[in-house]
Amino acid sequence: MSGERILEVSDLKKHFPIRGGLMGGTVGHVYAVDGVSFHIDRGETLSLVGESGCGKSTVGKSVLRLFPLTSGQVALNGRRIDDMSPGTLRPLRREIQVIFQDPFSSLNPRMRVREILAEPIKNFGLAKDSADLEERIGQLMDKVRLPRDAVNRWPHEFSGGQRQRICIARALAAEPDVIVCDEAVSALDVSVKAQIVNLLQDLQAELGLAMLFISHDLAIVEHMTHRVAVMYLGKIVEVADRKQLFGGPRHPYTEALLSAVPVPMPGAMRERIVLKGDVPSPINPPKGCRFHTRCPYAFDRCRKDEPMLRDNGEGHFSACHLHDLPAEQNPLLNKAAPTAFRTIAA
Numbered sequence: 001m002s003g004e005r006i007l008e009v010s011d012l013k014k015h016f017p018i019r020g021g022l023m024g025g026t027v028g029h030v031y032a033v034d035g036v037s038f039h040i041d042r043g044e045t046l047s048l049v050g051e052s053g054c055g056k057s058t059v060g061k062s063v064l065r066l067f068p069l070t071s072g073q074v075a076l077n078g079r080r081i082d083d084m085s086p087g088t089l090r091p092l093r094r095e096i097q098v099i100f101q102d103p104f105s106s107l108n109p110r111m112r113v114r115e116i117l118a119e120p121i122k123n124f125g126l127a128k129d130s131a132d133l134e135e136r137i138g139q140l141m142d143k144v145r146l147p148r149d150a151v152n153r154w155p156h157e158f159s160g161g162q163r164q165r166i167c168i169a170r171a172l173a174a175e176p177d178v179i180v181c182d183e184a185v186s187a188l189d190v191s192v193k194a195q196i197v198n199l200l201q202d203l204q205a206e207l208g209l210a211m212l213f214i215s216h217d218l219a220i221v222e223h224m225t226h227r228v229a230v231m232y233l234g235k236i237v238e239v240a241d242r243k244q245l246f247g248g249p250r251h252p253y254t255e256a257l258l259s260a261v262p263v264p265m266p267g268a269m270r271e272r273i274v275l276k277g278d279v280p281s282p283i284n285p286p287k288g289c290r291f292h293t294r295c296p297y298a299f300d301r302c303r304k305d306e307p308m309l310r311d312n313g314e315g316h317f318s319a320c321h322l323h324d325l326p327a328e329q330n331p332l333l334n335k336a337a338p339t340a341f342r343t344i345a346a
């Protein structure tokens with residue numbers, strides 16, 4: 001990785017107003033994203049993981065500026081885009097592209113593949129002439145390993161995996177620096193999933209793309225990411241390098257999430273940690289640490305003070321009061337082996 005910062009997000013908040021009452025006024029807010037910071041460098045993948053409803057997609061949509069932000073900053077290639085007018089932002093949209101989960105609904109059924117790929121090239125004025133346009137379209141098909149003559153076909157003539165390749169080609173057509181993959185492989189069959197992940201990794205290495213990989217599937221993330229950020233109820237609770245995070249989680253929520261990831265080893269299984277209760281509502285998040293209502297290690301302070309995300313060693317960030325206890329009293333540091341690798345005979 002070059003260390004060239006492509007995307008920088010600082011204290012991002014997105015609160016959706018809840019309308020109600022007789023006059024239809026604002027009666028509350030959904031605190032979907034409530035103070036999230038991260039960065040992604042050229043050639044790097046940051047995966048954003050967490051249970052459904054924790055705010056992952058809202059982070060993705062916020063950095064794509066699909067709606068106005070409540071507060072915070074988003075810098076793309078060093079320029080702030082969070083407060084840009086739609087007109088100023090339009091040409092910069094080339095630099096950040098998205099691949100959504102459902103390749104069936106994200107392609108216009110009335111456009112052939114050629115037109116789908118030509119659209120961003122034309123919109124951003126990237127082709128010199130029609131011969132250049134045609135060559136670019138051909139090269140995009142090569143990049144995603146589809147035959148060039150398939151450009152004359154309609155989206156419904158392709159399988160799910162092939163359609164996702166077309167979505168990737170469309171994202172690449174704009175020559176972006178960063179791609180947001182919002183559950184981009186979640187709807188695909190297992191074998192197709194692996195092929196698309198491999199393709200994304202190859203393209204990243206070839207083009208130096210930065211990737212924000214939004215996923216609830218930790219088994220996929222473990223296979224392909226550089227760093228991981230774990231979200232819970234609108235906040236990032238842990239960020240670390242892939243090996244650090246999977247090898248020794250420093251937040252009880254991450255520890256529980258990892259305990260549910262299957263181990264690719266016959267006869268072995270992880271010691272499963274089942275969290276009590278449901279995820280609280282993002283309309284009225286718990287005071288103190290948002291995770292304390294479900295945390296197996298919660299103590300008094302967790303119910304009162306909100307823990308800050310901070311470096312608890314070697315760039316491994318977590319937001320948990322346990323790290324203020326003496327090491328021998330910190331249950332996260334006193335495992336026989338890190339949860340992710342602890343196996344017990346089946």
Ligand SMILES: Nc1ncnc2c1ncn2[C@@H]1O[C@H](COP(=O)(O)OP(=O)(O)OP(=O)(O)O)[C@@H](O)[C@H]1O
Nearest residue numbers: 016030032051052053054055056057058059216282
């Ligand atoms: N437009 C909206 N208006 C009101 N609330 C919203 C809106 N979009 C999302 N939310 C709420 O914000 C919270 C976070 O949603 P978000 O889709 O970002 O979560 P997620 O982690 O991506 O979950 P999933 O994987 O299920 O999509 C949820 O409680 C959701 O209901």
